[in-house]
Amino acid sequence: MAKVRGTLVIDKERCKGCGVCLGACPFKVIELNREVNGKGYNYLYAAHPDLCTGCAGCALVCPDSCITVYRERTEQ
Amino acid sequence: MLDVLMHFCPGCSHGTIHKLIAEVIDEMGMESNAIGITPVGCAVLAYNYIDIDWVQAAHGRACAVATAVKRLNPEKMVFTYQGDGDLAAIGAGETIHAANRGDNIVVIYVNNAVYGMTGGQMAPTTLLGMKTATTPQGRDAKLHGFPFKAGELISQLDGVCYFTRQSVHTPAAVRRAKKALRRAFDNSMEGKGLSFVEFVATCSSGWKLSPVEANRWMDENMMPFYPLSKE
Numbered sequence A: 001m002a003k004v005r006g007t008l009v010i011d012k013e014r015c016k017g018c019g020v021c022l023g024a025c026p027f028k029v030i031e032l033n034r035e036v037n038g039k040g041y042n043y044l045y046a047a048h049p050d051l052c053t054g055c056a057g058c059a060l061v062c063p064d065s066c067i068t069v070y071r072e073r074t075e076q
Numbered sequence B: 001m002l003d004v005l006m007h008f009c010p011g012c013s014h015g016t017i018h019k020l021i022a023e024v025i026d027e028m029g030m031e032s033n034a035i036g037i038t039p040v041g042c043a044v045l046a047y048n049y050i051d052i053d054w055v056q057a058a059h060g061r062a063c064a065v066a067t068a069v070k071r072l073n074p075e076k077m078v079f080t081y082q083g084d085g086d087l088a089a090i091g092a093g094e095t096i097h098a099a100n101r102g103d104n105i106v107v108i109y110v111n112n113a114v115y116g117m118t119g120g121q122m123a124p125t126t127l128l129g130m131k132t133a134t135t136p137q138g139r140d141a142k143l144h145g146f147p148f149k150a151g152e153l154i155s156q157l158d159g160v161c162y163f164t165r166q167s168v169h170t171p172a173a174v175r176r177a178k179k180a181l182r183r184a185f186d187n188s189m190e191g192k193g194l195s196f197v198e199f200v201a202t203c204s205s206g207w208k209l210s211p212v213e214a215n216r217w218m219d220e221n222m223m224p225f226y227p228l229s230k231e
């Protein structure tokens, strides 16, 4: 069966660690890192990348355009 | 959208709304044909982020400037971008009369219920009971009057062809908001009159909440008073 898988590219230095994208993800793929970026923000990372469906909800609500979502069709 | 960092506080709705405006202008192929009017308020620097022509208006005067720009350049797509302090307080007169004249512009109104840039003071839109820098006990109708529904007021004027109230705090809301912006910009180019697109927005710094708490607070407190449009 064809399945869509998502891959995230997160611009770590752009992220302000606001967290508004977290609630937009239906699968809890993303989390804020314990470490900080150059500006001192706990930046976003994909904690469970295998669960990402590529729905792009996180990218839509990010005020700072930090997330790029790629979608890939895979056979299972 | 220029590849630069925006100055907005983490999680601020202004960033997401800027992104949507840039996407719609890009999809319409209007980058060289759009003129925006920036306000006084946190969005004053929009000209550093969206790569179109801009005019920066004095506090509250964006609709008056937009009227002149559109009348002198009817082929251009002209819009204002204003906060609630700018539009609903000092600029209430200019806004109402542009709407009443039906000038063919789009008014983008970002209502975060406070004066964000100056530190979260009470605005006309502040909810009753809401604590701000200038209403530490909460807004009291007897002392401060009632919260001002600029959108409802303006939507009744004959020059207004479209009023919608949107938000950008969920993916579904962002998708709806983008459609609304597109419709408003199309209206202005078709000469239908003034389109008024309100955004119920957060100001986490002014509200003294985290960005995630601010979104929740907005859902629970702002939405019942400023209900979103269905489309």
Ligand SMILES: Cc1ncc(C[n+]2csc(CCOP(=O)(O)OP(=O)(O)O)c2C)c(N)n1
Pocket: B039, B040, B041, B042, B043, B059, B082, B083, B084, B085, B086, B087, B110, B112, B114, B115, B116, B117, B118, B123, B203
């Ligand atoms: C004539 C004038 N009066 C007052 C000010 C101070 N001032 C700067 S921004 C602002 C209000 C901004 O609030 P709002 O329009 O709600 O925008 P926000 O910053 O919340 O996006 C005020 C009163 C000014 N710059 N010019």
Ligand code: SF4
Pocket: A006, A008, A024, A025, A026, A027, A028, A029, A030, A051, A052, A053, A054, A055, A056, A057, A058, A059, A069
């Ligand atoms: S694209 Fe969708 S599933 Fe993937 S992280 Fe973003 S919100 Fe979650």
Ligand code: SF4
Pocket: A014, A015, A016, A017, A018, A019, A020, A021, A022, A043, A044, A061, A062, A063, A064, A065, A066, A067, B011
């Ligand atoms: S919404 Fe954007 S800026 Fe905020 S935490 Fe997520 S990726 Fe970072």
Ligand code: SF4
Pocket: B007, B008, B009, B012, B013, B014, B042, B112, B116, B117, B202, B203, B204, B205, B206
């Ligand atoms: S003060 Fe409020 S409106 Fe201004 S950038 Fe910060 S959060 Fe946004």
